Amino acid sequence: MAACSVSPLRAPSSSTKPKRNSPKNPELRPIETIKTDLLFNFNTPFELKQAHSLVIKSNKHHSVLPLSRVASVCALTPSFDYAQSVFEHVDKSEIVIWNSCIRSFAEGDSPVNAIHLFYRIRCADIRPDSFTCSFVLKACSAARDVSNGRIVHGLVEKLGYGSDLFLQNTIVHMYACCDAMDDARKLFDEMPERDVVTWNIMITQLTKRGDIGKAQELFDVMPERSVRSWTAMIAGYVQCGEAKKAIELFTMMEEAGERANEVTVVAVLAACADLGALNLGRRVHEYSDRCGFRRNVRVCNTLIDMYIKCGCLEVARMVFDEMEERTVVSWSAMIGGFAMHGQGEEALKLFSKMSRIGIRPNEITFIGLLHACSHMGLVEEGRKFFASMASEYGIAPRIEHYGCMVDLLSRSGLLQEAYELIKNMPIKVNGVVWGALLGGCWVHKNVELAEEAFKHLLVLDPNNDGYYVVLSNIYADAGRWDDAARVRKLMRDIGVKKTPGWSSVTVGCVVHEFVAGDGSHPHAEEIYQSWEKLLEKLKLSGYVPNTSVVLLDIDEHQKENVLFRHSEKLAVVFGLMKTPPQTPIRIMKNLRVCEDCHAALKLISKISDREIVVRDRNRFHCFKDGFCSCRDYW
């Protein structure tokens, strides 16, 4: 294959034609072996010839499948002209066989082979047709090989296929995939004629690059839209974290009379998962049932994820149990879901079941498992899983896994061991890892190590307000008020702003949002009055406001007022007011629940006989009868 090494795609002189070599590895294998391999399992020219003779004997030499297998092997061995001699007696034209072969390489694991084969075809002076070009361009996209892509582009023009719309689309796609967006855009702008696919390619590629604005511009002006155009935009908005816009667009799509397909459903469900939009999620679930989309594994996986992130673990489990086939993604989603909901035992049980039936875990499965161990304080179990990643499954732990381990160790009070783990990590430490140690230092009151962790955080992630808040809390807990104040001053000096906390609660089909201290809500007056009444009952049940979580230099009374306006309190009061008794209240919050709200919510669940499900930044808290599913360990 090194015969013509100048440019793989230029037509060669005859001297560069590969020679017909004798087999390098003529190991003799009994013919029966080849038979049982169904003629397709050969890799040396010698085996190839044996297989060929079998193809002829079995009278299959007219079918493309064994022939393109023969051709594929030739592409990787020095038997190219032998393959050609095979094709001489076939009723299909030779280029058709090569095309099918290039295509299967282009769509397989090693698209580079498609490019190698194309080069051999050019070397043999065989004229590519437009299909050949489209397949090899597809391979260039997959291999992100823009230089060969450019050469094929030139060749397309030279061979007179330049005005073929199919090929133009493929070329635009190729440039975009190879990160040559300017070339793609230029070509797109210059195209005399475009079809809906052309527009869709541009839109999809722009959204993949996070350029949702430009994608929207094109979407707005395109002459006609297909389901795929809508889907690309919806998926694009989900990808860049704008789930609300995604759902708006989905509504518009329905109004335009377009019917969602499996891919649309996946994107919309992902948006519901992000927003905790259970009602829409349920509607899409029913729609998927009616359309038979539940046969699709990805639809089910996304459904599971949606229910998990909307706090409906049981429904997620039902969808999981009803699936016809499950992939590692299904198992990982479910394991991670149990971990997120504080049901570590279930997560581990599911993992054993998964292993028993022979599904190999991937790196994401382990993130769920380590989370589960962390939430249950299962240090030994976690250590074992962590070690088994490399030793049993050949998966190198990534930074996220180290983060989980540091979290597990430091939450369990093994702060020194966690610190050692960080110091001996074979990969670069990030803020999340130090942040996990800092969190452990808060729980276990270790000021010195907290200072050490914070030192690194100040370098790695100085704009993250959470770390200042935690360190300040640690000082406050230790009675070191001056130091706590110093941290707050440092925060001001650097210009780090505290992320405003918000919570949302769903009432009927409407999501109501509350920001901490919210006086602007239309029902603010009503909510505050309700809170005062609730507060009396809370105090009778033993609630004592924990003002230490308020890090402002104000007096106790003012601190209480700040505390009582925390967004999750406003949201739960509103939920109690506006939803029927006994129904669960579902709340979402952008930050972690503070200690005081956590204590209050436990009591509220008891006093008002309600299940309160709170989706935190990290996990779920399910408050019921005065207890929380996190067992106060979060």
Next chain:
DNA sequence: ATAGGGTTAG
């Protein structure tokens, strides 16, 4: 035989 969306974690 030809081009364009999608799942788990962070």
